[in-house]
Amino acid sequence: MRITIAINSLIATRYQAYTNHIQTFYRIGRNHPNLDVVLVNPERMTIDRMKNMAADVALDTQSDYLLIIDDDVLLPVVPRPQKDWLDLLIAAKADIVAGDVLIRGYPFNHMLFKWDRSHTGLFQMPQVPKKLGLIDVDAVGFSLCLIKTELLKKLTKPYFLTGPNNTEDIYFCLKAQEEYKEVKIKADTRIKCGHLLWDEVISPDNKENYATYYKKQFPDDTIDRTKEAKWRGANYIKVVHSVVDQIPRKGKKNAKVVKIAS
């Protein structure tokens, strides 16, 4: 089996990610002795351009998978004989399968997306099921993501494109759904990754505590919109009535109904 691993280093890799990734590659080599690895690690390249290049490399080298890792993601280190995250991603047997990475911004939702009921927009999943495992999703972030090269062969280029309202990962997932209807997009919530925030790390295990700390530190950034909605229910009706009752209503016209001659 051959995997192309793509890691984008925009300017410089931070030391936490550097040491974590060194561990990662050591363990990939030790735990998977029969695995061929092609490493794509360009510098100073935009994320979508880098990923398109990595996809071309994966196809040219006839790799079975393209594995994308962001340079600010910390991967879980699992001691043998437990299955490591690469085993779990491959065992998912999905076209696109991601680990569980949190978004680097309050309220730290999971980088996993589902369509809303009217299929007009994707929403970030604020929570995942308590029982960890494989879940079906409609789009994933590509902080840690395994893509089958068979899927790349079915899609048109460019595979990844960053737009004004979308990142390249959402673009790819939506493109896959449009061009290949049977695409399977999954996430394995057992693979809990850390996402670097300045000097700290956010992961599913410390999300609650960090969110509490963040709300105290930055209250303006963390407006509780649910409280806003409750205010609307209680006092809003009084406000609206006070405004509406003051609007003068002109007298109704006396309408006369006339039958048109047929």
Next chain:
Amino acid sequence: MPKSSKLPVKLNLGCGLNKIKGYINIDCEKSVKPDMLVDFGTAKLPFKENSVDEIIMFHTIEHIRKPYHKHIFAEARRVLRVDGRFILSYPEFTKCVENWKTNYLGKKEFWEATIYGAQRFPSDHHVCIIEPKALQRELTKAGFEGIKHTPEPEEHWNTITVAYKSERRHATYDEVVRGLKYKLVS
């Protein structure tokens, strides 16, 4: 003469989490536990004609796709008594866009949420543009009159529109052309 003990019937359509005391809170989403579960975008409201005194839709209409508005307004008119009040409040699209463009109060993300919705959960997206003039046209077609718009006191980018059920529904131009028998002359 003794006063009538009949209480006014008031509906809160699309209540979501915002239940209002004294109103029958109606929604199509089971999880918000409304007083009545009705998909009012497609189904009939379970009330008789001319039986309701007031209907409110607070920051709801922008969450419902435009093809469903005609049915909602028609049903609202059906159940309201003559001169019954239909109150809608919504973020006025051009004002929200202007605030976003100028980064009013430095809260660009907040203005984005007034345009696209807070998106905290499914159906918390704004799926159509609501502007007072276009809304007035639709309400007039549906058979409402005395339509007035006013900004919310503390959030001027939100607009409150009030409309009253007219005694007779004015025929639309299409209906006249198609050969209806009656038209209104004043």
